[in-house]
Structures are given as structure tokens and as C-alpha cells.
Amino acid sequence: MMSGLLPRRAWLAGGAAMAALPAVARAQAAWPAQPIRLVVPFAPGGTTDLVARLLTQGLTARLGQPVIIENRPGAGATVGSAQVAAAAPDGLTLLMSNVASQGVAPSLYRNLRYDAVRDFTHIALVVENPVVFVANPRFVPRSLTEVVRFAQEAPRGLDIASSGSGSTNHLLIVQFGQATGARVNHVPYRGAGPAMTDVIAEVVPMMSDSLPSAAGHLRSGSVRGVAMASAARHPAFPEIATFREQGIDAVSNSWFGISAPAGLPAPIVERLSREIGLVLADPAVRARFAEIGATVGALSPAGYADFVAAEVEKWRPVVLASGAQVD
Amino acid sequence: MDIIGNLAHGFAVALSFQNLLFALIGALIGTAIGVLPGIGPVATISLLLPITFGQPATTAIIMLAGIYYGAQYGGSTTAILLNLPGEISSVVTTLEGYKMARNGRAGAALATSALASFFAGTVATIVVAGSGPLLTSVALSFGPADYFSLMLLGLIISAVLAQGSVIKSIGMVVLGVALGLVGTDVQTGQQRFTFGVPELSDGISFVALAMGMFGIAEIILNLERPEARSVLKTKVGSLWLTKEEWKRATPSVLRGTLVGTVLGILPGGGAALSSFGSYMMERKVSKNRHLFGTGAIEGVAGPEAANNAAAQTSFIPLLTLGIPANAVMALMVGALIIQGIQPGPRMVEAQPDLFWGLIASMWIGNVMLLVINLPMIGMWVKLLQVPYKFLYPAILVFCSIGAYSVNNNVFDVYSTVLFAVFGYMCNKLKLEPAPLLIGFVLGPMMEEHLRRAMLLSRGDVMVFLERPISASMLAIGALAMAAMLLPNLRKGKEAALTG
Structure with a gap:
């Protein structure tokens, strides 16, 4: 039951920071002064959760503050994403952004409560598969x-x-x-x-x-x-031919990254981007990702924001053609 | 790997310190709630569900399973000593067990009950270990149409076997199915019956429904009644059985084990049905049937063996097909899904630690229960003196924390309260909540398989009759429904269920 209570305490801390504006300024001065909450919009045990756990181990050590995973599954990962979009940009609430809630959802959901590009500060692409x-x-x-x-x-x-x-x-x-x-x-x-x-x-x-x-x-x-559905043969499964090799132009990747609410101060963005880059450079971390068939991504905050915007456009015609649409 | 090798692996898992500890905790809690009248295993497991989220899946299931069969042991203690059934499954134990206690043979009745349970538990464990993997390979030949028909059969049988009016239980099953369908539609991703409430987009919380309708509703009901627990005046006496008693009990234990093992596997079956079944059988076939009603040891030995055997074999459909046979197993499905494990035929292969560890822990749990129950009987009798005014507020607080911590969502706490009120009303209207829970768990699965079967057959309904497994399930279901409409059979069921 303790594990259930911990994220709640972190949530209260986040709420307190939100209520008092000076606290944001203070958090900026010595960021991170408090534990960081990483919202994973899927249930524990899935690929997203696994990626988040591999990442937070290294990130906790580098930032000197615990990065606590909070699983907020629901409605195709849009529940957790909407929650982060509405949170304060103090660097204490982060999101495991992903292809479902940031790439596909804008075309799939008619009444989405956030803009996948403008309502977030996109920081880093973590892995693709x-x-x-x-x-x-x-x-x-x-x-x-x-x-x-x-x-x-x-x-x-x-x-x-x-x-x-x-x-x-x-x-x-x-x-x-x-x-x-x-x-x-x-x-x-x-x-x-x-x-x-x-x-x-x-x-x-x-x-x-x-x-x-x-x-x-x-x-x-x-x-x-x-x-x-990769551009070139996958290093872990070189025997499987790609769609392109077989004459069909289809490349389809799932991807996971780190994003924060829109308006995150630039120093925090830079620090996070740098630390995530260092965690992902660790050979042990890379090996664990390679084992599950995921490739580590390397994009700057601006690069990741462009990437998300491009993904939204990429999926729009496909979703339209699939006929899937959710209110 | 062969069965011996697998079992050895299972014992290695079950004998780890953590799993051993939680098996013991489960057995202790189970015995305690079994002893206390009013709170059953369904209520307890639903109340304790949130505690298991932080544990590894194997440990969680081992503990919950311990509660279930622990309750079968504990329930008989109160039944024998106080004439109060701690559990529905021990209702029949009061019939002969309390008479034995009145005759000064309380110790012998308790020993019979514990030893019969232990023997039956051991046999049932072997049956689960031996048949589980075999049935799993059969299960892999089940297509969506077969699953649909099997689940439909399960729903029919759970309605037919529930206490009271069949019409009412069918109503509860249907209501359970309807509640289960709230949320996002699997095929299209559309939201259904959510009335614009975003918290409902992933369905009604299973924990809120189970905890409210079973746990809290039962507490409200118990509060209504004055605390009427007379402390035991009868002496327990010697725990040893006489040679004559051994001779009389042994064949009943064997018959009870058989009845329990078979009835436990059936959908809708389980411990309660098996003990009634065994008692009916003993009254018909036992050599000493003229002694029934005066404290016949056969009437304790048979049903006690049967309910424990059934408690264990009812895991078979869960572990091989992922289909819950009764309300307790429906809770287990919920616990596994929350842990990210889809119960089903691939569990043996994908989760060998869980599968074999659970089986090994069943036997270890039975050994523990034998030790807990026989020498420590005095302690359990004392437990009957804890006032409810301390017990119930504590349970309510933990429930609220538990409901909240599943999704860190206050909405789930409100849902729990709503379902508690609803569960209380159901009880007042003599509506059984168990069929509703089974409908709630099976309904969405059934819909999924129905639509998948139709999708694969391109809309041809005949697929349900063309496949032999599916056709036979539907035929059995139709027979069960027809049987319930015949008045004399219905009377027979009422007689069996009311003892």
C-alpha cells in the first residue's frame, strides 16, 4: 500500500508548488529541489512502462532527486497526457510522451483535451521500435x-x-x-x-x-x-525483410520520449535534455533497450518537437483511411 | 519438463521466504475470517485486493489463495463449536458437527474436519498439478466461438445455482454484464454508457465494485444485527479419534474428496455447492445414515473434504482457460489483470513461476493450516470476542485508502460507496451479488469473443453450432435452463441449498 501512497505525496507537493507562484521561481533557482513525477500514461508492465523504468534509474542518479513513476492509464494514453498538459511547467511533472497520445490521438479523438504540439515542451526522444x-x-x-x-x-x-x-x-x-x-x-x-x-x-x-x-x-x-516496418533491416532480427524490400512503402515506428507542460523554462529544458542524453549514452542502458528491439533516439528538444509535429501529420491520413474515430 | 520437475520448480518458488510468509499470512487471515461469522472469503479478498498491487504477482496470488482455502478450515471451527457457520460452505458442518460437540466429541469433530480438509487438499493439489498442463493444451484448441459458448454456460450455471429465485439471479447476471460493458469498446474504440464522465472511459473500477458490493455492504448488514456471539461453554475435549470413528470417517472423506474435486472444476461450482452435494450424498449412501441428525461423523468428514477439494480444483478453469468458476475466482482474475497478467492457456508457459508456485503453495498452505488449526484452536475461539466496534471502522478506513490507491483517483472511492449502498439494497431485496460479479467479469470477455467469432466467420451465426465444443456447451446450457423450469428439480435444489 505504501507504493500507492508515495506518488500521492509527490502529487501533493506538485499541487502546492502550483498554488504558490514564488515556489515556481524557487524551483527554477535550484531545480530540482523536490522529487520529480514522471507520468506514464499506460498500465505498469507494458513497453512504455518498461522504457520509463529503465530511464528513471539513471535519471534519478544524475539529477540527485528521485524521479517517481506514476502510471495514469486510460483512453489510449490521453488521460495521463491531458493531466500533464494541465500541470504547472515547474519541471516537477514530466510525461512519457509516445506515439499513441502524441502521434495518433490528435487524429483519432474528436474532442482531445490537449494539443499534442503546443501544449507541451518536448524535451527528448528516448527510444523507437x-x-x-x-x-x-x-x-x-x-x-x-x-x-x-x-x-x-x-x-x-x-x-x-x-x-x-x-x-x-x-x-x-x-x-x-x-x-x-x-x-x-x-x-x-x-x-x-x-x-x-x-x-x-x-x-x-x-x-x-x-x-x-x-x-x-x-x-x-x-x-x-x-x-x-523499419527503414533498414533491424540489427536484432536481420533475417526479417523490411516492407520496403518487399515492395511496400511502409515504415511504422512506435516511439517514446520525455515531454513537460508548455512553457518549461529553458535552463530546465537544457539540463534535462543533457542528462537524458547521458543516461542514454550508457552502454548498459543501450544494451537493455537493444534486447527488447528498441533503438535509442538522439534528438535535441527542438528536433523532438519537430518530430512530434511531423508524426501528427503523418498519421492523419492513415487514421482517416482506417475509419477509426473516437469522441 | 515433466510434472515432477515442474513441481520441484514450484516448491522452490513457494518456499522462498517472501512467498512462504505471505502464504502463512493468507492462511492466518483466511482462518480468522473463516472463524468470524459474517465476513466471507469474497468480502475479505475484495477488501485486501489493493494490498497485493505492490507485491509480485506470484506472491499476491499465493496470499489470496491462502485466504480462500484458509476460510474453508476456519469456517468449520465456528460451525462445530457455536453452531454458527463462519462460511456458507460450512452451513452443513453445523448440522452434524455441532451435535457432535453437544455429545462431548467437539475435539474429534474439529480433528476430523482438519484432517479431512488436509487429505482432500493434498489430493486436489495433485489433480491440479496433473491435469492443469493437460487441460491447457486442450484449451489452446478453443476458438472464440467456443470461449463464448463456455462463458455463456458459466453465466447460466451461476444463475441457476445461486440461492433464491432463478429469475432474480438471471437479472443480476444481466445487470453485471451491462455494468461490465461500460467504457471503451474494444472493436471500435468508441465509448459506451459513460454519460460523458471521463473517469468511466476505462470502465467501472473492478475493485470499487467488488469492495463495495461484497466487503462494505456485508459490514453494513452485520451492523444491523446485534452482536450475538455466545462464548463457548462446551469443552473441546480430546482431539483424538477413536478407532471406530476413523473407520466411519475414512470412506466419507474419500467420497467427499471425489465430489469436491469434480464439482470444483465446474463453472458456477465451488466450495459451497460441494459441501452441500457431499452431505446429500452421505445421507443417502453412508452405512450409518440412520445416525444423521444426531452427530454423525460422516456428515462432518464428507462435506469438509469436499469443500476444501473444491476450493482448490476451482483454480483449474482459471489457470487453464482464464475463466473464473465462481466469485472468488472472478476476484483472482481481477487481481491478475491488475498485475498485468492475462489469465489464460498461455499462463503455464509464460508464467511458470506463478502457475507451479501457486500449486506448490496450495499444499504448503494445507500443511500450515493443519498446524494453525489443530493446536491453536483456543486462540481462534478467543478471536470471537473482538468487538465489531473496533474491527469495522478499521476495515472501512483501509477500504477507502485501497480504493483510492488503485488509480490515485477519488472517483473510485465514491464508486465504492455507491456500490456499498447498492449491495446493501440488493441484500434487502434478496438479490444475490455473486452472479452480478461473475457477469461483470465474464460479460466483457464474452462480448469480445462473440464479436471476434462473428468477425472471423464474416457474420455467420452458424459458427456457434458448427464447432463441436461450442455446440456441446450450448446444449448443456439449454439443458440446465430447462431443468430449472421443471418444478420438482427446483424443489430438490432448494432442499439441498437450505440443508
Whole structure:
């Protein structure tokens, strides 16, 4: 129960700082004077949570103040993001920004309570990882060309599972269908785990999954890689050909970064950007990320802000084509 | 790996200091709530759910499981000594057990109950270990249509077996399903039944619903009644059984173990049903059936073995299919999902520590319970003297903290209060909350599988009848419904459930 109480205390501290403006000035003078709260807009145990935990270990040591993870899952990660967008820009509230809440949500949600670009100070891209098409080993078509032919010839088309509606995994299926004209039937699940179970049990022959979540099953051979949605072959899985190599121009990455409420003072932005860069330069941290199939990103605060803005534009037509829309 | 190797691994996990400690804590809490009339395992587990979030999943489940089977042991103590069933499953134990105590054989009745539970627990553990992985491979051949039909069957049976009016329990199941569907639709991402309340976008909090309807509602109910607990006047007497008693109890224990093991696996089954079932059976087949009603040891041995065996085998559908067989298992599903573990056929492979550790801890827990219950019986009797005016306020405070800490959200505390009031009203209207909880947990899963089956069959409803597993589940469900409509069968059920 203590672990449940700790973030609350940090939250109270944040609230107190918000109430008294001079406290913001003081926090600026000797930042960070108090523990920092990192809001992770997903449940514990997922890829985002894992990335955040790997990062905060190093960050706590470098900043001299504990960086406490607060999981605020809900509504496609938009609940936690909205909360940070509304927080005080004192450097004590940070967000694990990501492709779902900052890239896809602006096009997916009709009444989003924040602007993914303007309501945040984007600080650093942490990691990126590609989306990958996997299949049951007994599924006959091997290459994407064969998969497309199968989808055209099978009387009912081809079923492809994903971790849920509106996820990047789902959107890659849409992109694939658009690019090839293949008759693809999207089968959404509640998370990647149950979807993978059904692919292994041959209920659905194929699945679109993020690499960290599929990596273990690819290594154990319970599923086979069909195509990787990265620009070049992935160093951890060089045997899986990319979509581009197989004639389909689709690159789809999940990404995670650190952002703060808009108007974060420049000295804090610089300090955070520098320290995050140093944590990510640590070979041990890089090795842990590489293990799960994620690549460390290197972008300046301005670079990351541009990156987020570009992502919002990139996903808009794809979301539109998918027909997914949430109030 | 073979079963022996897996079990050895399980024991290594279960014998770690932390897991051992929490198995003991679970067994102690379980015994305590079993002894105290009024608070059952469902209420306790729902109240303790938030404590488990900070622990590793294996430790959390080991503790919660300890509470469940601990309550089966503890419940019989009060039943035998005070004629008060601490648990629904020990209602039948009062029938013969209290008579035995009146005859000066209280010690023998307690020993019979503990030894029968231990024996049945050991057998059931072996059954779970042996059949679990086997059933898991069967489970992998289940498609969405089969899951849907199995869950529908589970809902029908939970309604049919609930106490009281079938119509009312069907109503509760349907209401549970409806409450479960609040939130974001999995297929389209649209929000349903949220009435614009953002806190509802991820559904009604499971912890708030369970804690409110079971834990707090039960406390309100208990407050209504004056504290009526007469301290034991009967002497416990010798714990040793006579040779004659051994001879009479043994076949009943064997039969009870069998009945409990089988009924525990069935959806909607569990400890309570098994002890009633075993008592009915003993009254029919026992050689000393003429002694029933005067303190027959068979009437203690059989049901006590049955309820403990069932408490353990009811984990099988949870661990292999991810489907809860009763309200306690529905709480376990909630606990696992909060931990980020999806119960289902892949748990054996993906979470071997949890699966085998839990099985090993079941047996270790049974050993602990034997030790806790027999020599320490005097202490548990003393527990009956703690005044409720200290017990209940403490529980309420911890509940509020618990509901808040799940999502750091005050909304969940208000929901808990609302569900507490609702649970209290349900009780007054003789509406069973257990079918509602099962509906709440199974409903969203069922919808998901229904829609997935339809998506994969491109809208062809026949898929539910074409697949043999699905078709047989639906047939059994239809039979169960039909059986309940026949008046004489219904009378039989009422007789069994009211003893």
C-alpha cells in the first residue's frame, strides 16, 4: 500500500508548488529541489512502462532527486497526457510522451483535451521500435507478395490481429491494405498478449505487433517474422525483410520520449535534455533497450518537437483511411 | 519438463521466504475470517485486493489463495463449536458437527474436519498439478466461438445455482454484464454508457465494485444485527479419534474428496455447492445414515473434504482457460489483470513461476493450516470476542485508502460507496451479488469473443453450432435452463441449498 501512497505525496507537493507562484521561481533557482513525477500514461508492465523504468534509474542518479513513476492509464494514453498538459511547467511533472497520445490521438479523438504540439515542451526522444508482421509458422505464404496473393484468392480474405483499435499496429494493417489492395480483415484484441495467444493457436494466421512485445516469440520460434516496418533491416532480427524490400512503402515506428507542460523554462529544458542524453549514452542502458528491439533516439528538444509535429501529420491520413474515430 | 520437475520448480518458488510468509499470512487471515461469522472469503479478498498491487504477482496470488482455502478450515471451527457457520460452505458442518460437540466429541469433530480438509487438499493439489498442463493444451484448441459458448454456460450455471429465485439471479447476471460493458469498446474504440464522465472511459473500477458490493455492504448488514456471539461453554475435549470413528470417517472423506474435486472444476461450482452435494450424498449412501441428525461423523468428514477439494480444483478453469468458476475466482482474475497478467492457456508457459508456485503453495498452505488449526484452536475461539466496534471502522478506513490507491483517483472511492449502498439494497431485496460479479467479469470477455467469432466467420451465426465444443456447451446450457423450469428439480435444489 505504501507504493500507492508515495506518488500521492509527490502529487501533493506538485499541487502546492502550483498554488504558490514564488515556489515556481524557487524551483527554477535550484531545480530540482523536490522529487520529480514522471507520468506514464499506460498500465505498469507494458513497453512504455518498461522504457520509463529503465530511464528513471539513471535519471534519478544524475539529477540527485528521485524521479517517481506514476502510471495514469486510460483512453489510449490521453488521460495521463491531458493531466500533464494541465500541470504547472515547474519541471516537477514530466510525461512519457509516445506515439499513441502524441502521434495518433490528435487524429483519432474528436474532442482531445490537449494539443499534442503546443501544449507541451518536448524535451527528448528516448527510444523507437518498429512494428512487425508475424505469422503462425504453419501459415503457408512466406513473403508479403505471397500474403497479398493469399488475401486475394482466399474466399474470405485474410485476417490480421492487432493489440487494439487505433494502435500503430492496427494502422500498419490499414496502410498495408491501402498499398496493396489486399482484402484484409482487422481483428482487434485487448492488448498484444491475447492476440499473440490466438496467432499461436492458429485462430488468426497473422498479427501486426510492436517488436518489443513480439521479440520473445520470434526468438522462441512460436511465430515467424513476415515483414519489418523499419527503414533498414533491424540489427536484432536481420533475417526479417523490411516492407520496403518487399515492395511496400511502409515504415511504422512506435516511439517514446520525455515531454513537460508548455512553457518549461529553458535552463530546465537544457539540463534535462543533457542528462537524458547521458543516461542514454550508457552502454548498459543501450544494451537493455537493444534486447527488447528498441533503438535509442538522439534528438535535441527542438528536433523532438519537430518530430512530434511531423508524426501528427503523418498519421492523419492513415487514421482517416482506417475509419477509426473516437469522441 | 515433466510434472515432477515442474513441481520441484514450484516448491522452490513457494518456499522462498517472501512467498512462504505471505502464504502463512493468507492462511492466518483466511482462518480468522473463516472463524468470524459474517465476513466471507469474497468480502475479505475484495477488501485486501489493493494490498497485493505492490507485491509480485506470484506472491499476491499465493496470499489470496491462502485466504480462500484458509476460510474453508476456519469456517468449520465456528460451525462445530457455536453452531454458527463462519462460511456458507460450512452451513452443513453445523448440522452434524455441532451435535457432535453437544455429545462431548467437539475435539474429534474439529480433528476430523482438519484432517479431512488436509487429505482432500493434498489430493486436489495433485489433480491440479496433473491435469492443469493437460487441460491447457486442450484449451489452446478453443476458438472464440467456443470461449463464448463456455462463458455463456458459466453465466447460466451461476444463475441457476445461486440461492433464491432463478429469475432474480438471471437479472443480476444481466445487470453485471451491462455494468461490465461500460467504457471503451474494444472493436471500435468508441465509448459506451459513460454519460460523458471521463473517469468511466476505462470502465467501472473492478475493485470499487467488488469492495463495495461484497466487503462494505456485508459490514453494513452485520451492523444491523446485534452482536450475538455466545462464548463457548462446551469443552473441546480430546482431539483424538477413536478407532471406530476413523473407520466411519475414512470412506466419507474419500467420497467427499471425489465430489469436491469434480464439482470444483465446474463453472458456477465451488466450495459451497460441494459441501452441500457431499452431505446429500452421505445421507443417502453412508452405512450409518440412520445416525444423521444426531452427530454423525460422516456428515462432518464428507462435506469438509469436499469443500476444501473444491476450493482448490476451482483454480483449474482459471489457470487453464482464464475463466473464473465462481466469485472468488472472478476476484483472482481481477487481481491478475491488475498485475498485468492475462489469465489464460498461455499462463503455464509464460508464467511458470506463478502457475507451479501457486500449486506448490496450495499444499504448503494445507500443511500450515493443519498446524494453525489443530493446536491453536483456543486462540481462534478467543478471536470471537473482538468487538465489531473496533474491527469495522478499521476495515472501512483501509477500504477507502485501497480504493483510492488503485488509480490515485477519488472517483473510485465514491464508486465504492455507491456500490456499498447498492449491495446493501440488493441484500434487502434478496438479490444475490455473486452472479452480478461473475457477469461483470465474464460479460466483457464474452462480448469480445462473440464479436471476434462473428468477425472471423464474416457474420455467420452458424459458427456457434458448427464447432463441436461450442455446440456441446450450448446444449448443456439449454439443458440446465430447462431443468430449472421443471418444478420438482427446483424443489430438490432448494432442499439441498437450505440443508
